[in-house]
Amino acid sequence: MRDVSMGQYYPASSPVHRADPRFKLIILILYLVTVFFCDSFFSFGFMTLFVLITILLSRVPILKVLKSLRLIIIILVFTTLLMMIFYSDTTSAPLAEWGIFHIYLNGIYAAIKLGWRLMLLVLMPTVLTLTSTPTELCDGLESLLSPLKVLHLPVHELALIMSIALRLIPSLIEETDKIVNAQRARGAAFESRNPFKKIKAMIPVLIPLFVSSFRRADELADAMDSRCYRGAKGRTRMKKLKAKFSDFVALLFWCAITVCILFLNYNWLGWAFITALSL
Amino acid sequence: MIEVKNLSFVYSPKTPFTTQALFDINLSIETGDFFGIIGSTGAGKSTLVSHFNALTKIQKNSGAVIVDEIDLSAKKIDLKKLRAKVGMVFQYPEHQLFADTVLKDIMFGPKNLGINNAEAEQRARDAIALVGLDCAEIAERSPFELSGGQKRRVALAGVIAMHPEILVLDEPTAGLDPKGKREIMDLILRIKADCPTVVMISHNMDEIAEYCNKIAVLRRGRVMGVFSPRELFGSEELLESCGVELPLVTELAVKLNGLGVAVDKSVLTENELFEEIKKAVGVKNA
Numbered sequence: 117m118r119d120v121s122m123g124q125y126y127p128a129s130s131p132v133h134r135a136d137p138r139f140k141l142i143i144l145i146l147y148l149v150t151v152f153f154c155d156s157f158f159s160f161g162f163m164t165l166f167v168l169i170t171i172l173l174s175r176v177p178i179l180k181v182l183k184s185l186r187l188i189i190i191i192l193v194f195t196t197l198l199m200m201i202f203y204s205d206t207t208s209a210p211l212a213e214w215g216i217f218h219i220y221l222n223g224i225y226a227a228i229k230l231g232w233r234l235m236l237l238v239l240m241p242t243v244l245t246l247t248s249t250p251t252e253l254c255d256g257l258e259s260l261l262s263p264l265k266v267l268h269l270p271v272h273e274l275a276l277i278m279s280i281a282l283r284l285i286p287s288l289i290e291e292t293d294k295i296v297n298a299q300r301a302r303g304a305a306f307e308s309r310n311p312f313k314k315i316k317a318m319i320p321v322l323i324p325l326f327v328s329s330f331r332r333a334d335e336l337a338d339a340m341d342s343r344c345y346r347g348a349k350g351r352t353r354m355k356k357l358k359a360k361f362s363d364f365v366a367l368l369f370w371c372a373i374t375v376c377i378l379f380l381n382y383n384w385l386g387w388a389f390i391t392a393l394s395l
Numbered sequence: 396m397i398e399v400k401n402l403s404f405v406y407s408p409k410t411p412f413t414t415q416a417l418f419d420i421n422l423s424i425e426t427g428d429f430f431g432i433i434g435s436t437g438a439g440k441s442t443l444v445s446h447f448n449a450l451t452k453i454q455k456n457s458g459a460v461i462v463d464e465i466d467l468s469a470k471k472i473d474l475k476k477l478r479a480k481v482g483m484v485f486q487y488p489e490h491q492l493f494a495d496t497v498l499k500d501i502m503f504g505p506k507n508l509g510i511n512n513a514e515a516e517q518r519a520r521d522a523i524a525l526v527g528l529d530c531a532e533i534a535e536r537s538p539f540e541l542s543g544g545q546k547r548r549v550a551l552a553g554v555i556a557m558h559p560e561i562l563v564l565d566e567p568t569a570g571l572d573p574k575g576k577r578e579i580m581d582l583i584l585r586i587k588a589d590c591p592t593v594v595m596i597s598h599n600m601d602e603i604a605e606y607c608n609k610i611a612v613l614r615r616g617r618v619m620g621v622f623s624p625r626e627l628f629g630s631e632e633l634l635e636s637c638g639v640e641l642p643l644v645t646e647l648a649v650k651l652n653g654l655g656v657a658v659d660k661s662v663l664t665e666n667e668l669f670e671e672i673k674k675a676v677g678v679k680n681a
Contacts, residue, residue: 320503
């Protein structure tokens, strides 16, 4: 149960950890969009290089980041496989074919690129959650979304809901652990190989978990009420987010990378070396 | 009989969150003991007892726990046999209740052991009676509509119905009022008639002093020693070195003694103190 490493904060002192969460979020969005513009192997390699640099800068063990790939391994294998066997290319002869399945050289390239893109899409968000605490992320998101208050969107409340939810995940895991242990001590068969027995064994865990979640929610609501919590109006912050010079530098840097990728993709000026790299 | 040999345990090994909870623990709990385990929060008490029925697996090269000839450091353990033998009552056991009736909830444990419906029900009814609840009134009610004290009794009954030979209790009286505490402790004494070995974690020194015959003091994952109540609470140096507080009755006796009342400073229970005070002020037994 404790193996929920996806999105778990990894405490360390690094420039990536210290960066303003708002900037990290903006850079992440920029990065995700840019990944979709990658088209050639060179541009994928170019992006991967900067992802690796970011991971090294964050001082998170690289294996810890790569572990997040475990979660998408099935999707990864499936999509690349499907891409490979169903890709159709009328300009070249297939390398192999069985019935409706054809394998083209371009199909293999496309499949590799697809898999590569998926990995890039998962790695950076993992770096973000490994290097920022949930609170930082919520504060960053609230601050970024605050212009939407004009449209009467309850931004503060949404951020609060998110931060409570995130905050309670470890508590829920702990609670689940406790209840699982209590029921195991009463002979519950979680160790059983039979999937039906396993599902049935979850009932004595889920019900107490629901009961305790409701109890917790009630208590939290009472605690907030008794501290006169009234929502966003007139509320100040103890820790104000402050953008540093280095945050702007990082953002500019990633903008430059985006421009590079766009150039590699569209080759507006018709440079010959880009055409050479366009595989 | 539980034997703990050179047991160590590390939480989240090989991560930045790694903490060692137990260091080289050696203990021997014999049949018939009322064994107390005390120590401040984070001393490793709960981690230690969770080894007793293999809820926590013994890590590689980290010692051994042997429960009545079952070696828990072995690769394959007969969990059913072990869990029938060692009953475990966690902190706030009422949080584990789940079934729609009290009876079904108590039958959950025995049925997991492979006991047939009729006998499981009989065991459940006996257990309800043993914990001092009215079977006819409570058996078909939902456990969620009971009071806190009743819920705890039902949870206890759920473990007792498995007929354990060793009962492990993690702060059984936490969060109860003084009357509820006393009732639960009396109940545990009643259970002890059938289940000879009881291991109890507690922060309440009065309970420990009154009921336990052996006390293990844990501090930061190490056993400071195993003592009888008189040894431990009678020696200021031991209390000092183990970081243990006196039971309230003993503290009261010490204070009275300091004020010149002739009472023995080593009393451990309310009754003893009562007799001492009676002696000191010269009241004859009526």
